[in-house]
Amino acid sequence: MARADAHALSLDQGFRMMLYLLGPNETSFARDEDVPEYVEKATPFFMMLMLSELLIGWAKTGSLVIRINDGITSLSAGVMSRLSNLFARGLELSCYVYVWNNYRLVELPWDSPWTWWLTFLGVDLGYYWLHRLSHEVNILWAAHQVHHSSEDYNLSTALRQSVTQQLSSWLFYLPMALAVPPSVFAVHIQFNLLYQFWIHTELVGNLGPLEWIINTPSHHRVHHGRNPYCIDKNYGGTLIIWDRIFGTFSPESDKVIYGLTHPINTFEILSVQFSYYVYLWERFWSSPSTTDKLSVIFKGPGWEPGKPRLGCHSDLPEVTGEEAPHNPEWPLALQVYVTLHFFLLLGVYDDIFAMKAMLSPAFLLLMTGYIMSTLTALGFIIEKRPGAAVLEMLRCVLFLLFHKSGYVRHLIPMLSVPTEVFIALSALYWAARSFARRGKGKRKQR
Ligand SMILES: [Zn+2]
Numbered sequence: 001m002a003r004a005d006a007h008a009l010s011l012d013q014g015f016r017m018m019l020y021l022l023g024p025n026e027t028s029f030a031r032d033e034d035v036p037e038y039v040e041k042a043t044p045f046f047m048m049l050m051l052s053e054l055l056i057g058w059a060k061t062g063s064l065v066i067r068i069n070d071g072i073t074s075l076s077a078g079v080m081s082r083l084s085n086l087f088a089r090g091l092e093l094s095c096y097v098y099v100w101n102n103y104r105l106v107e108l109p110w111d112s113p114w115t116w117w118l119t120f121l122g123v124d125l126g127y128y129w130l131h132r133l134s135h136e137v138n139i140l141w142a143a144h145q146v147h148h149s150s151e152d153y154n155l156s157t158a159l160r161q162s163v164t165q166q167l168s169s170w171l172f173y174l175p176m177a178l179a180v181p182p183s184v185f186a187v188h189i190q191f192n193l194l195y196q197f198w199i200h201t202e203l204v205g206n207l208g209p210l211e212w213i214i215n216t217p218s219h220h221r222v223h224h225g226r227n228p229y230c231i232d233k234n235y236g237g238t239l240i241i242w243d244r245i246f247g248t249f250s251p252e253s254d255k256v257i258y259g260l261t262h263p264i265n266t267f268e269i270l271s272v273q274f275s276y277y278v279y280l281w282e283r284f285w286s287s288p289s290t291t292d293k294l295s296v297i298f299k300g301p302g303w304e305p306g307k308p309r310l311g312c313h314s315d316l317p318e319v320t321g322e323e324a325p326h327n328p329e330w331p332l333a334l335q336v337y338v339t340l341h342f343f344l345l346l347g348v349y350d351d352i353f354a355m356k357a358m359l360s361p362a363f364l365l366l367m368t369g370y371i372m373s374t375l376t377a378l379g380f381i382i383e384k385r386p387g388a389a390v391l392e393m394l395r396c397v398l399f400l401l402f403h404k405s406g407y408v409r410h411l412i413p414m415l416s417v418p419t420e421v422f423i424a425l426s427a428l429y430w431a432a433r434s435f436a437r438r439g440k441g442k443r444k445q446r
């Protein structure tokens, strides 16, 4: 059960990894099995950088730059999007290895810096097109809109990832599998994703000449905007040159208003992840002709009959700058409760990933169910849904069972009894409050 790791990262390497500053000499491997799971190793760096953003933001503005409800929803989406990696390697790498094994035309040397740099460019170009089509094709947008559903813009927004995005993203990297070894691809597909973390912040202004070449916070703020000048702009991952070449670049000008043009107004994680598919399903069946049905799926999210493929910007809701983000009121006690339980869950999540090789698929499936029910319950509490108390009680009981099983080690024994008591009492407290509120509601109705 030791967590011994041949590829442990130093603090310095970790921060350089987050900025794509690890070079070929440190990150070239003969076999794809040897490539470290950099994204899983990044969790402490995500946390450190988000904490720094909170502190610097607080010092600068006097307020919290990450709202608890929005931040936890974003982190929950990030956790959910990684759960499939418990069972198999990512779809992107699996499909890539299949094509490499069966159809490769040449074999570029895995230990050449030329291969490393070529792959850096190839992955970034593949990302540009996958990202662009994720905005221009409605069925792909159904997955990608998750990332744009926050009305805030901070480091936590970077982690608001879609569960279903990887069902399509693998396709865009396959041409590289004809020549580039999977071990080189496996490094860059992770670094490309990790690089995009730090650019999700309002605390970094214009970076001068760097803005010409690399993707920066300023460029990516535009990408997350719903102002007309921001729509369908700045798709780049690490480099902004692709947007300049293919005509989708826009510099930052007016104050950016973040989020979807039609905000989803919820922090319930299943709605965040899947509600657009329901909307798409309804639009599909209510479209009269086969051509219209196909257009609903394959044209842009803004398309309507008689309109161009990507719709008209003039049809979008006006942006006044006065937009108030979705922010349901909830008492401080619940904010503390949800935050604490979310961080307990992160501990469990971290443990499961550290031990996944030693756990049976059935147990992993059970833990996935536990994580999903916890994230759903926390979202229900934030939105004050009627079923929140019952769901919360159920998943707390599940937690105690798992904890007793001895597999979940993160909560060190010294803390286990107080943790259990805390969980049981807080669940009871919440249930009692909820029932009392329901009782009051009934009395009022009479
Ligand atoms: Zn996007």
Ligand SMILES: [Zn+2]
Binding pocket: 147, 158, 200, 220, 224
């Ligand atoms: Zn983003």
